[in-house]
Amino acid sequence: MLKAKHITIVLLLSLLSFHAIAGIVNASVVNVRILTTKVINSFIFSPLEGTYLVYADGNLIIETDASGIFQMSIEKDVITLKTFEKTIGSYSSIKIMSKDIDAAFKIKSVIPESKVRSYSGSLTVDITTDKKQFLLINKVELEKYIAGVVESESGTKTSLEYYKLQAILCRTYLLAHINRHILEGYQVCDDVHCQAYLNKHNENDVWKGVIETRGLVVVDSDLNLITSAFHSNCGGQTVNSENVWTVSTSYLKTVKDTFCLSMPHAxxxxxxxxxxxxxxxxxxxxxxxxxxxxxxxxxxxxxxxxxxxxxxxxxxxxxxxxxxxxxxxxxxxxxxxxxxxxxxxxxxGYGHGVGLCQEGAMAMAKNKILYKDILNYYYKDVHLIDLSALNYFRLE
Ligand SMILES: [Zn+2]
Ligand SMILES: [Zn+2]
Incomplete structure (x- = not known):
């Protein structure tokens, strides 16, 4: 029996349509456009943790730690880089590269004014081709990006078991949409168009949920990455995907849900x-x-x-x-x-109603239901696959 099961798994993995997943299996960093929805003309950058190297038009200009504060503004179609004391110069492109694995930075838009946000990894600063605004791209380790998305999409007040589930869904969504903005010079945006990514994570359990499910994604019965749709609260019943988006899928089918009925958005x-x-x-x-x-x-x-x-x-x-x-x-x-x-x-309820009901899943996780069981409740006939295992079989 055990042997038969093993053979089935090997067979399943070798049947996988590698053209769909090949190339993303090794993805370990993501290029995310940040502050996408804001038309930014001036902002302040400062390291939060670790050391950063500032390259302007390809030349190393400064090495800086948390004591450094820089302002970048668009002036006459180029980027003017300043400290509080002086103007350093004008450039067409600036790369601020993290020197340490745990480096993080703060960024605050001055025009228009917005609150401070913090991110892990590096930052590339360019001007959009219409010369009207900054194009800010955060190069971040994939799992750290996932942690930022999990916290942006589900807050900081739920349980570890729920964060594991949300991490798997956000990772699956990312990998299914990894080249969505490739023609614009980055992979995903930080808006709900892709997935909300408003900050690096702050909550320890969010990070734990990401690390404990590292590399896990969800595939359907044809072994393609699923459209891991989710919404805030289904109001007691989820919706068939074809009723919202006209596309029918085998796994986004209506289910009854009593778990979300006493939650905030019921x-x-x-x-x-x-x-x-x-x-x-x-x-x-x-x-x-x-x-x-x-x-x-x-x-x-x-x-x-x-x-x-x-x-x-x-x-x-x-x-x-x-x-x-x-x-x-x-x-x-x-x-x-x-x-x-x-x-x-x-x-x-609140939201389109397709796929996983976040508040129902949060209530289930609080009631000690395991994330795998919650996943199979909202998505029909889906399977969890470890991308590293997939890679292993690919190399055989
Ligand atoms: Zn997008
Ligand atoms: Zn629900």
């Missing part, structure tokens, strides 16, 4: 004037508001048998996800009722 409410609701339905969706039966449906809608895809009925073809987007509602899992001259949306 319920929400929103009110809008009845007249706004009527004119929205009529103008945007040509809804028959003069038909008294249909109007009654539009002000007394509910989803008693679990999540619906369409508002009122299928025939009208008004996807709930469109209503959600237009009114910026927290989820599509809502009911509608009239209260005087107002319409009240009573909603459940």
């Amino acid at each position: 319920k929400w409410q929103r009110s809008i004037p009845l007249e706004d609701w009527k004119s929205y339905l009529q103008l945007k969706h040509k809804y028959p508001i003069d038909d008294s039966l249909q109007m009654n449906n539009a002000i007394s809608f509910s989803q008693p048998n679990g999540r619906a895809i369409y508002f009122v009925d299928k025939g009208l073809k008004i996807p709930l996800k469109i209503i959600r987007a237009d009114f910026q509602l927290k989820s599509t899992y809502f009911s509608v009722e009239q209260k005087g001259d107002m319409i009240v949306f009573n909603g459940k």
Whole structure:
């Protein structure tokens, strides 16, 4: 039995579509664009831990530790590098390389002003091709990047078991999207477009969760990296991926979830004037508001048998996800009722509802359910694979 199982694993691993994963197996550093959504014209850089070497246009200019503070600004299409005492020079590109493995730095945007952020690894400073803003790229060790993402995506108040799970999902997502911005000169951005990466991690358990699952990723039954979708709270039921993104997958299937029902984002409410609701339905969706039966449906809608895809009925073809987007509602899992001259949306959950429900998973982890079991609860027929094992079989 044991032997048969071993053979199956070897077979599975050799069947893996290496063209999909080859090349990323050895990835140990990631180039992440940081402060992506801000149009930065001036910022302050300072080492936080360790020593840094500052190269300007390829030449070593300064070696600095935490006592060094530098300001970089775009002036006449070039980067002006200054300390508080003097201007060092003007350059077209600056690389600030970490000399130590644990080096970290602080960065604060001055124009526009923003709060201080800290990162591990090195920083490349360029100007975008339109010369309008900085292009800041953080070269960081892969697992340290994962730790920063885990903390940005799930906060610092949950358990080690949950951090392990989130680390595996964030690692899988990264490796499935590793070349998303390659034509722009980096691999991933720090915005939710890729994954939120707002800082280096601060919480010890986050780092433990990353290290204890180092190299682990999730693959589907065809052994491709999964789309490791997750959201804040499903409101009691997750959603089939095709209902949100039109693409059907074998593993992103609806499941019932009672674990998230007492969590912070289980319920929400929103009110809008009845007249706004009527004119929205009529103008945007040509809804028959003069038909008294249909109007009654539009002000007394509910989803008693679990999540619906369409508002009122299928025939009208008004996807709930469109209503959600237009009114910026927290989820599509809502009911509608009239209260005087107002319409009240009573909603459940927060987010698109596909894949793992973070608050449900956090509650499960707190109840001593193991991360592997939580993973298999939200994603159907998926497998954990260690990238280093994969590499080993590849070399055989
Ligand atoms: Zn991106
Ligand atoms: Zn849930």
